Amino acid sequence: MHELGIIFHIIDSVEEVGRENSLSKVSKVTLEIGEVSGVVDEYLCDCWKWASARSKLLDGSELEVEKLPAVTYCENCSEQYSTVKYGKICPNCSSDRTYLLTGNEVSIKEIEAC
Template sequence: MHELGLVSGILDVAIKTAREAGASRVVSVSLRIGDMAEVNEESMDFAWDILREDDPLTAEAEMQVEYVRPKSVCVSCGHEFTHDRFHLRCPECGSGQTVLLAGREMDIVSMEIETPDDDG
């Protein structure tokens, strides 16, 4: 279950960033994860619920995830197309020579924090 490691890394970045900003808490972390990264959604949610409680800054933080469908371009004909994890052949010309444009990303897109000034 590599999701535990992923969530641990995400929370490390969130906590470090929040501390540097003088935050009193992390409200939410928004992620963009490609389908080709093979992340299990239920495992991510489970790991988030468990690991976020390890630090008071993230104890109540929400995780928002946008899952990105794979998108490739055909080297032979230039056609761009979306697909699942297994069907990488160009639907236009049938070529197997394609380059993945999107679908492997694993990015922290944004973070919402609360500062002591926001509390009162």
């Protein structure tokens, strides 16, 4: 259940932005979550409902999750491929000298104030 810890950090960050911009209410928070970040959207949204109700700024706000695709790069043949589909082994040359380019993100993209 790291989702709850992640939500606490998101709320802290948004509250800081709220103070800096003198916001009284935030209606929507949009996240960007990589496909292989290990974060489960459903848990995230459940935790949000519980935790955001405890923040004056965020009570009743909506959480939107945008998924970012996971892409792996192969050092052997310089190809890029879908991490979720093929995993660690390059489908082009069967090398395991590969690393993740994107897909690990857990970030706050934007917020909507009203």
